[in-house]
Amino acid sequence: xxxxxxERIWDAYLTERDKQVFAASGYGVRGGFGKRPALLVxxxxxxxxxxKPEPILDSIKRWSNSCxxxxxxxxxxxxxxxxxxxxxxMPVVYTTGVVRPDGWxxxxxxxxxxxxxxxxPRPQQxxxxxxxxxxxxxxxxxxxxxxxxxxGFFGSNLASYLTLLGADSVIxxxxxxxxxxxxxxxxxxxxxxxxxxxxDGCFDRSQASHAINLCDMNAKYADVIATAEIVRHILxxxxxxxxxxxxxxxxxxxxxxxxxxx
Amino acid sequence: MSEPVWNKFLTERDKAVFAAAGYGERGGFGKRPALLVxxxxxxxxxxKPEPILESIKRWRNSCxxxxxxxxxxxKSLVDKAHGKGxxxxxxTGVRREDNWDAGSWSWKNKRxxxxxxxxxxxxxxxQIVDEIAPAPxxxxxxxxxxxGFFGTSMASYLTLLGCDSVVxxxxxxxxxxxxxxxxxxxxxxxxxxxxEGCFDRSEASHAINLCDMNAKYADVVKAAEVLSFFDSLPAGLxxxxxxxxxxxxxxxxx
Numbered sequence: 001x002x003x004x005x006x007e008r009i010w011d012a013y014l015t016e017r018d019k020q021v022f023a024a025s026g027y028g029v030r031g032g033f034g035k036r037p038a039l040l041v042x043x044x045x046x047x048x049x050x051x052k053p054e055p056i057l058d059s060i061k062r063w064s065n066s067c068x069x070x071x072x073x074x075x076x077x078x079x080x081x082x083x084x085x086x087x088x089x090m091p092v093v094y095t096t097g098v099v100r101p102d103g104w105x106x107x108x109x110x111x112x113x114x115x116x117x118x119x120x121p122r123p124q125q126x127x128x129x130x131x132x133x134x135x136x137x138x139x140x141x142x143x144x145x146x147x148x149x150x151x152g153f154f155g156s157n158l159a160s161y162l163t164l165l166g167a168d169s170v171i172x173x174x175x176x177x178x179x180x181x182x183x184x185x186x187x188x189x190x191x192x193x194x195x196x197x198x199x200d201g202c203f204d205r206s207q208a209s210h211a212i213n214l215c216d217m218n219a220k221y222a223d224v225i226a227t228a229e230i231v232r233h234i235l236x237x238x239x240x241x242x243x244x245x246x247x248x249x250x251x252x253x254x255x256x257x258x259x260x261x262x
Numbered sequence: 263m264s265e266p267v268w269n270k271f272l273t274e275r276d277k278a279v280f281a282a283a284g285y286g287e288r289g290g291f292g293k294r295p296a297l298l299v300x301x302x303x304x305x306x307x308x309x310k311p312e313p314i315l316e317s318i319k320r321w322r323n324s325c326x327x328x329x330x331x332x333x334x335x336x337k338s339l340v341d342k343a344h345g346k347g348x349x350x351x352x353x354t355g356v357r358r359e360d361n362w363d364a365g366s367w368s369w370k371n372k373r374x375x376x377x378x379x380x381x382x383x384x385x386x387x388x389q390i391v392d393e394i395a396p397a398p399x400x401x402x403x404x405x406x407x408x409x410g411f412f413g414t415s416m417a418s419y420l421t422l423l424g425c426d427s428v429v430x431x432x433x434x435x436x437x438x439x440x441x442x443x444x445x446x447x448x449x450x451x452x453x454x455x456x457x458e459g460c461f462d463r464s465e466a467s468h469a470i471n472l473c474d475m476n477a478k479y480a481d482v483v484k485a486a487e488v489l490s491f492f493d494s495l496p497a498g499l500x501x502x503x504x505x506x507x508x509x510x511x512x513x514x515x516x
Contacts, residue, residue, distance in 0.1 A: 010466075013271055013466050013470070014464070014465075014466045015465045015466060017314070017315075017465060018464045018465050018466050018467070020315055021314055021315065021318065021463050021464060022464065024315060024318050024319075025318050025322050025323065025324075025371075025373065025463060026322055026371045026372040026373030026374070027370060027371050028370065028371075029370055029371065029372045031366075031369035031370045032369070056275070056279055057275075057278055057279065057282060060279065060282050060283050061282075064283055064284055065283065107450040108289075108447045108448070108450045108451070108452075108453075108479070111287070111289035111290070111452065112285060112286065112287050112289045112477065112478055112479065112480075112481075113283070113284045113285050113286075113287060113478070114284040114287050115283065115284035116284075149447070149448035150444060150447075150448065151444070151448065154445075154448045155448075178470075178474045179474075179478065183444055183448075186408060186409070186441055186444070187412075189366045189407070189408075190366070190407035190408065190409065190412045190413075190441075192365040192366045193366070194366075194369065195366075205279050205280075205283060206272070206276045206279060206280065206473075206474075207272075207273045207275060207276050208268075208271050208272045208273060208276050208470055208473070209276070209470055209473065209474050212271070212466055212467055212470035212471070213470070213474070215464075215466070215467065216436045216437075216464075216467050216471070218370075219370065220370055220371070220437065221366070221370065222370075223370075
């Protein structure tokens with residue numbers, strides 16, 4: 001979709017020398033889609049979107065990690081992608097955070113942020129910060145990966161699920177662009193998956209970080225493209241690519257599983 | 263802290279958001295650090311200090327002239343670490359001659375198939391620059407992807423050394439340095455970055471990646487502060503390798 005010379009969101013942040021260097025060093029060519037993609041929806045929870053669209057500086061008063069109003073524009077795009085993947089019986093994998101009530105496993109998260117303890121579920125909140133927003137709540141056949149660090153692959157079963165599905169590529173959406181999206185894209189790259197990022201399906205609390213992280217990823221690790229192009233590509237796929245999607249019982253909660261096996 | 267290098271790249275709203283969200287606190291040094299020197303080789307520095315747009319004609323990954331002041335800063339840290347018996351761990355790349363294992367590296371760069379131009383340079387791109395060549399007791403890790411931890415023994419070496427933290431230097435700030443910092447963070451190591459010891463081919467990427475890392479994953483500090491910290495540690499904290507020549511690069515690369 002990007003014609004040569006078309007302005008990209010990161011151009012406003014680059015120096016003139018940067019633009020010459022990126023062009024001369026050969027980075028940023030189109031990597032291309034794989035043949036068997038999974039859709040990844042990274043951390044689109046109330047903790048990162050807030051509980052309603054409102055200006056970011058208002059939203060982060062209550063939700064320390066909120067990305068504000070832009071979150072909800074992106075969620076609408078993510079929903080288009082999820083609907084396309086569901087319509088073709090292709091895999092949708094969500095990630096979200098999990099932390100002990102006492103916060104012990106926050107570990108390194110607690111070292112750089114003065115509001116980290118707010119990530120722990122608080123009874124005074126009606127919504128769990130780690131709950132995926134209801135507008136794109138997981139369907140029974142979807143996979144949900146619980147994680148504790150930025151990358152969806154770190155300490156999780158994501159790579160083994162992709163192997164089980166026979167996926168050769170991932171389409172990445174979610175938040176934050178500079179945090180968990182980037183970390184997940186990096187690991188997918190290192191694992192030799194083809195990676196595409198839905199530009200308008202990603203969001204971040206920092207405008208500069210959003211733009212430059214998209215630039216870095218597009219240079220080296222992933223194709224940064226519009227949702228509309230990805231939807232067209234997915235809708236052109238046959239329906240029988242992934243015969244072994246989960247049959248779809250509702251995703252069980254860890255709490256129920258502990259009781260059942262006690 | 264003086265004006266951070268990233269401030270001129272941030273929007274006014276960004277500055278307000280970072281302050282309100284609580285990010286960017288000082289995390290603090292650990293008690294048992296290792297010094298990491300990420301990919302400071304001829305491929306990323308070029309074979310001499312020259313303007314980046316000149317250097318990348320021959321070395322497509324070169325970060326140009328800025329590489330060499332950073333090498334000098336890294337050398338001061340390496341020397342101090344050696345004096346104190348603090349572990350120094352280098353990373354650099356390794357690749358099959360037929361390039362099969364380039365994998366995802368070959369998908370996004372139209373110069374990805376270029377081998378270092380040996381007749382022009384006489385240098386192996388993956389060789390660590392002579393100014394900070396590894397000493398016998400140092401550890402050298404060969405890797406194929408951005409993070410020094412990915413597919414390597416890095417984490418097991420840090421466990422063997424009893425390290426609780428890493429001080430990271432090298433290149434590129436937005437690439438292999440950031441990837442290594444991210445994995446160190448995820449593994450619950452305390453992370454510091456020596457700002458003058460990091461470099462990148464893109465000025466904006468350098469600044470914003472330092473910003474991102476300082477917000478969430480690491481303390482971005484001056485090299486002088488790391489030197490003082492190393493000075494404050496007792497000597498002989500670590501059981502380092504006894505030190506037979508670490509020049510495995512030639513053997514590994516055939």
